[in-house]
Amino acid sequence: MPELPEVETVRRGLTRLVGGATIQSVTVLYPKMVSPEAATFVADLTGKTIEKIDRRGKYLLFRFNGDLTMVSHLRMEGKYDVQPAGSPVTKHTHVVFTLTDGRELRYTDTRKFGRMRLMATGKETTLPGLATMGPEPTEATLTFDYMKQRFQKSKKAIKPFLLDQSNIAGLGNIYVDETLWMSRIHPLQEVNTLPDFQIRQLRENIIKELNMAILGHGTTVHSFSTAFGEAGEFQNHLRVYGRKGLACQRCGTPIEKTKVAQRGTAFCPACQKYHKHVKQTMILGLTGGIATGKSTVSAVFREFDIPVIDADAIAHSVLAPGSDGVDQVWEAFGDRVFEAGKLNRKALGHIVFNDADELKRLTDITGPLISAAIKAAVSTYRRKHANLVVLDAPTLFEAGYAAKTNEIMVVKISAAQQLQRLMARDDLSEDQAESRIKSQLPLQNKIEKADVVIDNSGSVETTRVQVVEWLDKMGFIKTPAEDSAG
DNA sequence: GATGTTTCCTGACTGC
């Protein structure tokens, strides 16, 4: 089902194939598809030259000489292709444009939902669909201010709201599900309940996703193909659509399928929770590989007075002297990890890092304690109405914290740099450093799950610039005027 | 005015 990226792919293909071509004759095999009535449609187009093909939302606009525009909507399964004149047509070919160069531009549509409308150029903006069409999803045209103002006015569920072309142009069922998953928003969440940070995430993801899909020549589901008859390749990148029952690529929970506004809707029940009381504080998960420079990034957040919850420090504190954690470790491991009544962390480490069962025994104790402490820290910042809280966790994915965040930032450097930095930092041999790196979830794997990647392979300043840009884009850096206004 | 439902259409699929 063609959405904006597919229609744009068709537009580009057709421009190359039939731009400048002249129509010798037109055959309409399914009159209901065209307007004005077929005889007029045919007469008006005969002898006309395709000067240009534009696009608005999911509509194709064929521009002919003589100030004539054909507005064409592919709806569910419409397709254009170019064949030599006289070659056999299929039973689903409904309109044939015979060109003066011996080729035919054919329109095929199994469900006959597509429509073509011929009118004076300029008049197309008065068509019901085009007259009320929302902005194109680009950086320049889809602004945060527009979205915020529009979102405040509607109590609709976000899914049907995004499918409504008068709000934003070009989104269809697939990309709505994808961008809601990317933004961790439940499809039934009421539009006017979304906090600013989620509107910004959604905006960013819509623009990013549609651009990526255009680069990938669209998504092939059912029958979409480009003007060259090739399949698009973007379906290989889909994260929720058509993945019912498969593991969420972010948190591992099985993707569920439900119906929202009469549309099949895929979502992750863990990442995309419905919130009766929407939380205004954004939780950013910060992670990376060992020695990739996470602390350089967290220092930038601290510089802007943004609270950082350090999962490593919490992990250390849950086994502090006199804590419940220490009591439980004593019960589980006994005297062998205690010396003069005090926990011997080195001895404990030696046991658990050489035996997977013992490691599990320890993490079964510390895991829930760490989670509870993180939750308590987050609650404290929420009560203080913090806009943003950073959860700095080396094992964000491994420990299952990813689903508790609104966005994930991964810090990367090259494999060679990582090795060098680790050897220098911890005074390790190359073999030792390599084995430490290999014991972790591969950095590439984390990068693939990231919403934003910070490249820390350059100077501290270039890293800082990237973090500041992200803060600015997400609206977390106030101008002096906003600051004094509170 | 905003929101919800039905309609258009055919092929693929499911269950008996």
Add this chain to the structure above:
DNA sequence: TGCAGTCAGGAAACAT
């Protein structure tokens, strides 16, 4: 195997 029923979905038309 054959058949009836269901599902897929973009946007306009209609209903609330």
